[in-house]
Amino acid sequence: MENKQLITVTSPLLPSLEEFDEFLQKIWNSKWITNNGQYHKALETALCEYLGVPYISLFTNGTLPLITALQAMRITGEVITTPFSFVATTHSLWWNGIKPVFVDIDPRTCNIDPDKIEAAITSHTTAIMPVHVYGKPCEIKRIQAIADKYGLKVIYDAAHAFGVKINDESILNAGDMSTLSFHATKVFNTIEGGALVVKDEQTKKRIDYLKNFGFVGETEVVAPGINSKMDEIRSAYGLLNLKQVDAAIAVRRKVAGTYRNALRCVDGISFMEDMPGVHHNYSYFPVFIDADKYGMTRDELYVKMKANNILGRRYFYPLISEFSTYRGLDSARQENLKEAHRIANSVICLPMHHALSEEDVDRVINVMI
DSSP states (O other): OOOOOOBOSOOOOOOOHHHHHHHHHHHHHHTOOSSSOHHHHHHHHHHHHHHTOSEEEEESSSSHHHHHHHHHTTOOSEEEEOSSSOTHHHHHHHHTTOEEEEOOBOTTTSSBOHHHHHHHOOTTEEEEEOBOGGGOOOOHHHHHHHHHHHTOEEEEEOTTOTTOEETTEEGGGSSSEEEEEOOTTSSSOOSSOEEEEESSHHHHHHHHHHTBTTEETTTEEOSOOOBOOOOHHHHHHHHHHHTTHHHHHHHHHHHHHHHHHHHTTOTTEEEOOOOTTEEOOOOOEEEEEOHHHHSSOHHHHHHHHHHTTBOOBOTTOSOGGGSTTTTTSGGGOGGGOHHHHHHHTTEEEEOOSTTOOHHHHHHHHHHHO
16 A cells, blocks of 8 residues: 555644744743633633623533533433433533433434434433534524423533534524533644633623632632633633634635535435535534445445545444443433434544645545545
């Protein structure tokens, strides 16, 4: 095999070293490296403006906002969620002593199926935790109608949905709260990081207390909080990345268009189109393999790609409901999650990031067709 450069499934958006060095110099001079410094405050303000949300609280990773949202809203009992997500979604429930209840997905969007939610509600249900999978918006109006009917809270795991809008309105404003991940693999990153989007100043204050041990001022603790603050260095990094994220998304959009044009007529390969009225961020490009029509299974394609120095990702496989912690739950039974299992066994995410060249994309396509 010809020794070709590795094509990774993702690549971190990196700020200019020269600009970052200037910020670092200021941080070093101030000796203020954490605890709500100037860059932390500036990034929260900038993100509220960019994302079109009223209040945002920064975290040191994307899992802790989920855990903290559940704490802040005092969620208990059972929470309805999806098995087709990254494990952090369900882990956040487990860490709060909450029982996850899985329902199946809509195969057209890979998001939780609103038609299946109502049947899963019991007297112990207190909330719904949907996920905007691959940045594709959930059916937020239908989910909210169900929540209102039964008096449930809605917390969205929006880890993939940075900058996504429906008719120019941020989907991060849906539900009671939304959480974001700024992990290095995401469209916008702070190396590690995350955020919690809330709707009012009082809730924002409570979240800020909870992520700083519960401290209010120097001597008063009002809640059993944890330490999950973002530091100044990553905040500065994020401010610089925010300046270039639109250009990165534009490249991703172009890559998605090239993939679609090339693969549209390949028998046995399907993918999701852009949704009407939605401003997408093109965070992932999943394709779904019908082995009978395509002539090889998803796993065989995965191996073929790797043999050609191309890394795809079977995202999400296996389902959360298949992991040992959760597979004993009644809602984890395979017969209840038929579509989720079918999608998990057929999906592979193609390389998708701002650093892909036209030659890179052509290599991926040529291996597949």
